[in-house]
Amino acid sequence: MIDLYSRRRHRNSLVMGLSIGATLLGLGWLALILGALIYESFRGLSLDVFTQMTPPPGASGGGLLNPIVGSLMMSALGVVIGTPIGILAGTYMAEYGRFSPVTGVVRFINDILLSAPSIIIGLFIYEIVVAPMGHFSGLAGALSLAVLVVPIVVRTTEDMLNLVPKELREASSALGTPQARMIWNICYRAARAGILTGVLLAVARISGETAPLLFTALNNQFFSTNLNAPMSSLPTVIFQFALSPYADWQRLAWIGAMIITFAVLAFSIIARALAASRKQS
Amino acid sequence: MVDFALPAAAASRQDWVTRAKMLGRLQLSDKAFFHITRSAAWFVLILLGAIIVSLVIGAWPALSKFGFSFLVSQSWNPVTENFGALAPIYGTVVTSLIAMAIAVPIGLLITLFLTEICPLWLRNPIGIAIELLAGIPSIIYGIWGLFVFAPFLQRTLQPFLIDVFGPIPVLNTLFAGPPYGIGVLTSALILAIMVLPFITSISRNVFEAVPPVLKEAAYGLGFTTWEVVRYVVLPYARVGVIGGVMLGLGRALGETMAVTFVIGNAHKVSSSLLAPGTTISATIANEFTEAVGDVYTSALIALGLLLFVITFIVLAAARYMLLRIERRAG
Secondary structure: OHHHHHHHHHHHHHHHHHHHHHHHHHHHHHHHHHHHHHHHHHHOOOOOHHOOOOOOOOOOOOOHHHHHHHHHHHHHHHHHHHHHHHHHHHHHHHHOOOOHHHHHHHHHHHHHHHHOOOHHHHHHHHHHHHHOOOOOHHHHHHHHHHHHHHHHHHHHHHHHHHHHHHHHHHHHHOOOOOOHHHHHHHHHHHHHHHHHHHHHHHHHHHHHOOOOHOOOOOOOOOOOOOOOOOOOHHHHHHEEEEEOOHHHHHHHHHHHHHHHHHHHHHHHHHHHHHHHHHHHO | OOOOOOOOOOOHHHHHHHHHHHHHHHHHHHHHHHHHHHHHHHHHHHHHHHHHHHHHHHHHHHHHHHOHHHHOOOOOOOEOOOEOEEEEEEHHHHHHHHHHHHHHHHHHHHHHHHHHHHOOOHHHHHHHHHHHHHOOHHHHHOOOOOOHHHHHHHHHHHHHHHHHOOOOOOOOHHHOOOOOOOHHHHHHHHHHHHHHHHHHHHHHHHHHHOHHHHHHHHHOOOOOHHHHHHHHHHHHHHHHHHHHHHHHHHHHHHHHHHHHHHOOOOOOOOOOOOOOHHHHHHHHHHHHHHHHOOOHHHHHHHHHHHHHHHHHHHHHHHHHHHHHHHHHHH
């Protein structure tokens, strides 16, 4: 009897110990990655990174100005194209078609698009934009990022509009407000913080995306703001530089990696803080 | 919809006309907004359709040339234009399965810690930290894996595995060859870290949805914490956990950049886990821009189609299971 008890207790403490160990492992891993990033990149960090172009192979010095600008432009354009589509689709699902079968199907498909491999999106945009145009372009890169933005925004918009109390809608309808006006002036306003959270999450997601840019925007060694030409971006430059044999390029790859990571983490933390503040109020 | 009451007072005819005009305009904008939102919703469906159609069209030259042998052939020769997908398929499946075998138990243990043992005030900070692992872009895992993790494995884990399993007949083929650092095992380990947060965050939601009464009853009967989790929480949360695991698997199968850095891009099926290999997504990422000729490009798109079909099935299954959980909860 005592034997059985102690065996159960031992097994319990064994599993508890393992679970604490697993948690420490997960946290440790995060610390290891962030630590390596900071350690490797602070050695070479200087103002040049933000003011100089990417250097040619083997040359020392240089910076990441053109990929930073390219990344900013394509991400911004991707968000500008993707967000309205996402918000409108989410609006339909939550406001007009909440109980229609179409909504169920769209939600299911959207969830799949949400976790579909991003390299597939790159292939898709290559097929429908790059191949017909005959050349790689920043526009194609932005479009592939927009395709990634849409499902994230659809998902959060629908969720957030569903949280808007129906009493608000009833009150506004009772005053004779047309439905479209009610959605604009009541529902969007009530769900504003939540929708913004979704957009921020989308920004965080696309600013680190590499795979869809590889064969849409390609890369550009020179400074270019022409959306109709190949465009440089931080992730693709990291990819190219990290796999190169040149120490200077590898150093820049680490710095680029740090910039992206901290931008992405900052966006997701702001998004979280926004979501948390909404919950409390 | 828009409706208006007749004004009781005798309004002038002029008033009536402007009022009707205004209402007409409102009705129009109402209709327009409805149709715009509906077409945006349809756009999502059309997007998926367009992706499938464009991939099929792009893959057709290769698929019609190689037929079924595309799936079972190991050759990948751009010069003779002879392509088979066996090596990438094998690499994708093996790396993902090893990653899941490592990530599922660790993820569940972390969930157990977060839902049962962890002091309340620490739950959210730790939960968020684990989820930040999912926020780190995959290219960061790639560069870290290449410069930090792979050399580390080359010095420590891989020689150890070779030494330990060397004399054992079957297992020594799994861990044969020199320790390259990069390779199938390294990729699988990095994938494991990457899918960990997905498994943890979903199973945490499901674990927390277990009615407290059930757990309290079990504790009342004298269950230990582990027994409560094993016999009450896990059976109740099973479908949701499987859904979360499938979602993680979908991620692992399609993961591109992290794997591209550390797998070595070798088009062969080798029995050793320490050898370099390739996956579908790594092959596409490495070779697509350099592909010369229609058949080569088309073969790579066919690989993409294959990946899409596999992940679609896995993700659809995952969503279906999570949907069942939501219905039961709601």
